[in-house]
Amino acid sequence: xxxxxxxxxxxxxxxxxxxxxxxxxxxxxxxxxxxxxxxxxxxxxxxxxxxxxxxxxxxxxxxxxxxxxxxxxxxxxxxxxxxxxxxxxxxxxxxxxxxxxxxxxxxxxxxxxxxxxxxxxxxxxxxxxxxxxxxxxxxxxxxxxxxxxxxxxxxxxxxxxxxxxxxxxxxxxxxxxxxxxxxxxxxxxxxxxxxxxxxxxxxxxxxxxxxxxxxxxxxxxxxxxxxxxxxxxxxxxxxxxxxxxxxxxxxxxxxxxxxxxxxxxxxxxxxxxxxxxxxxxxxxxxxxxxxxxxxxxxxxxxxxxxxxxxxxxxxxxxxxxxxxxxxxxxxxxxxxxxxxxxxxxxxxxxxxxxxxxxxxxxxxxxxxxxxxxxxxxxxxxxxxxxxxxxxxxxxxxxxxxxxxxxxxxxxxxxxxxxxxxxxxxxxxxxxxxxxxxxxxxxxxxxxxxxxxxxxxxxxxxxxxxxxxxxxxxxxxxxxxxxxxxxxxxxxxxxxxxxxxxxxxxxxxxxxxxxxxxxxxxxxxxxxxxxxxxxxxxxxxxxxxxxxxxxxxxxxxxxxxxxxxxxxxxxxxxxxxxxxxxxxxxxxxxxxxxxxxxxxxxxxxxxxxxxxxxxxxxxxxxxxxxxxxxxxxxxxxxxxxxx
Amino acid sequence: xxxxxxxxxxxxxxxxxxxxxxxxxxxxxxxxxxxxxxxxxxxxxxxxxxxxxxxxxxxxxxxxxxxxxxxxxxxxxxxxxxxxxxxxxxxxxxxxxxxxxxxxxxxxxxxxxxxxxxxxxxxxxxxxxxxxxxxxx
Numbered sequence: 217x218x219x220x221x222x223x224x225x226x227x228x229x230x231x232x233x234x235x236x237x238x239x240x241x242x243x244x245x246x247x248x249x250x251x252x253x254x255x256x257x258x259x260x261x262x263x264x265x266x267x268x269x270x271x272x273x274x275x276x277x278x279x280x281x282x283x284x285x286x287x288x289x290x291x292x293x294x295x296x297x298x299x300x301x302x303x304x305x306x307x308x309x310x311x312x313x314x315x316x317x318x319x320x321x322x323x324x325x326x327x328x329x330x331x332x333x334x335x336x337x338x339x340x341x342x343x344x345x346x347x348x349x350x351x352x353x354x355x356x357x358x359x360x361x362x363x364x365x366x367x368x369x370x371x372x373x374x375x376x377x378x379x380x381x382x383x384x385x386x387x388x389x390x391x392x393x394x395x396x397x398x399x400x401x402x403x404x405x406x407x408x409x410x411x412x413x414x415x416x417x418x419x420x421x422x423x424x425x426x427x428x429x430x431x432x433x434x435x436x437x438x439x440x441x442x443x444x445x446x447x448x449x450x451x452x453x454x455x456x457x458x459x460x461x462x463x464x465x466x467x468x469x470x471x472x473x474x475x476x477x478x479x480x481x482x483x484x485x486x487x488x489x490x491x492x493x494x495x496x497x498x499x500x501x502x503x504x505x506x507x508x509x510x511x512x513x514x515x516x517x518x519x520x521x522x523x524x525x526x527x528x529x530x531x532x533x534x535x536x537x538x539x540x541x542x543x544x545x546x547x548x549x550x551x552x553x554x555x556x557x558x559x560x561x562x563x564x565x566x567x568x569x570x571x572x573x574x575x576x577x578x579x580x581x582x583x584x585x586x587x588x589x590x591x592x593x594x595x596x597x598x599x600x601x602x603x604x605x606x607x608x609x610x611x612x613x614x615x616x617x618x619x620x621x622x623x624x625x626x627x628x629x630x631x632x633x634x635x636x637x638x639x640x641x642x643x644x645x646x647x648x649x650x651x652x653x654x655x656x657x658x659x660x661x662x663x664x665x666x667x668x669x670x671x672x673x674x675x676x677x678x679x680x681x682x683x684x685x686x687x688x689x690x691x692x693x694x695x696x697x698x699x700x701x702x703x704x705x706x707x708x709x710x711x712x713x714x715x716x717x718x719x720x721x722x723x724x725x726x727x728x729x730x731x732x733x734x735x736x737x738x739x740x741x742x743x744x745x746x747x748x749x750x751x752x753x754x755x756x757x758x759x760x761x762x763x764x765x766x767x768x769x770x771x772x773x774x775x776x777x778x779x780x781x782x783x784x785x786x787x788x789x790x791x792x793x794x795x796x797x798x799x800x801x802x803x804x805x806x807x808x809x810x811x812x813x814x815x816x817x818x819x820x821x822x823x824x825x826x827x828x829x830x831x832x833x834x835x836x837x838x839x840x841x842x843x844x845x846x847x848x849x850x851x852x853x854x855x856x857x858x
Numbered sequence: 859x860x861x862x863x864x865x866x867x868x869x870x871x872x873x874x875x876x877x878x879x880x881x882x883x884x885x886x887x888x889x890x891x892x893x894x895x896x897x898x899x900x901x902x903x904x905x906x907x908x909x910x911x912x913x914x915x916x917x918x919x920x921x922x923x924x925x926x927x928x929x930x931x932x933x934x935x936x937x938x939x940x941x942x943x944x945x946x947x948x949x950x951x952x953x954x955x956x957x958x959x960x961x962x963x964x965x966x967x968x969x970x971x972x973x974x975x976x977x978x979x980x981x982x983x984x985x986x987x988x989x990x991x992x993x994x995x
Contacts, residue, residue, distance in 0.1 A: 289897050468962075600896050601896065
């Protein structure tokens, strides 16, 4: 080859140079091939899975969320931002509480110390009061449940993949450790909420994707999951076939041009209301196994139900007021006579959170086959920027327009105008009393240390309060009003007949009565409502203080927590310090301190407190009434199976 | 216009066009436009980035082809390989660009079908150039 501008002449022997370059080239090539082969071989060696906790092991049907990301990046992003993803996590430096290393906790005569070794955390314990040397063998913390409300910590045991539990939970918002029994609405006193193996028996059913218990021997399990946390395939079913078939670009483009329905994957957004709701309800419902026999295949291979199915296969959804599954129902109540009362109000309305499908199914809207969880919630919002996703995840994954009445107006167009709305609600159109949710989905469900909206669309009535003890929507907002007042309004507006009312119900605030003489759940619902902005605005919050101060000494820890948070929401008590886990004597000190703080700093010195709130005009308790209410308090043991 | 002039002229204009596209993409970053940056449209971002990168690189290839014809004696691309190289340099980045304009979830739009056509033309053009150069003594 010749060039129009000749190059400089090279120096040295060109043939020798080129020989060395050739040799070097061959050597480099051989090195590259060898290294590639070594990489391939080492890459194919699988690392040994840990033996002290459940492991991720895909079944042939499942492919895991990693496989979904490349084709559905937006959906992957919204799932990744959701708390479904972090429902169960392998414990690591990235997801445990920030104060874990060096954490010291004590409860029920036992001291616990958590220490970090490398990337792992270990807990040791000893009897309180014994020397440091008494700390026992370190036990590794291996799994976590929850990430935005409560975080529960699971430990290794001597029984393979069977898990034990750290007896403390982390209350995320408060950055506080609390004994497990102080994070549930359970009777006070020593007791263990979870026992060894409970994760493998119960939690794995819903807090992972396609978990398999894999019973080995008594209290020993070899549990596996398809994915920790609730991932794509929990709602869309196993994705292996979908992935295989859609490697073909022609198939994909055919789907893009058609209506997009793909038979190889389930899509709840394309299902009718009941079928779609059941996808959520496979976990968000109160269910029971149809028989002990079906638990064996369940234990080995996990749930047989797949999204799109019309029933839960080996399980059935327990509704107290229906007549389906009579044999299973009898068997259930024989083995667990308290099953219904620990989960439902007397009329069958579900009273514990996380079981929303039971409420939805009992709603009149559900009968039209269109209404579903996705009428109000969305799993994959349109906006996928980090801030929007964070807001969506924090607000119950609600659709953006559903902070208003929009969801209901789709089927109730008569309420779209201010005049139509006011004619129905008898409240100003812009007020909280004209919000559909506040009247038809009141906060009568308990969970995660607070009151949560009922998901059964219902009409408020006084009878539910007098006969079942459930605070009605009107008096949860109008905390200062009597049941007779509510009965009068509901009679005038909607023609409801008033039930027989006790003298107290004609003279004294329903809210105060529930708070003082109600059972633990009634007390909690009212204490929480006193921190609810619409109730504070409607009822006037200046009379809440003494009652909330009083309830800081409630025997139930969960009630004390809700009380404390409501107290903090009142003027003058922002950031008010109170440890709801302390003993009775310290609680009483806190009551006195909070009461005095109110009396001297916040009390309306002009007086004018109304008699129905059970206060004297200057603000002190109407002592005789208070004593009577406390004497009449319902001390029944409340255990709500969250 | 002779062949080398054609490749040089095309190359410099193409370089100008795809560098401009690069500036536009940087502006989309600067203004944080969700249409380009959101996670759910990441395939659009990939397609536009590929269009920018391929367009710029192929512009340089055309400039190199023009300069090679001027500096290597006896080297002249025949009409077919020359036009293949030119059309390949247009169709391939254009395919990526059009594929990013309309997207379907994780898939690009049908405009991306220009990419394999452009790639074939490009391979033919570059391969012919290499073969022609190899024959020159």
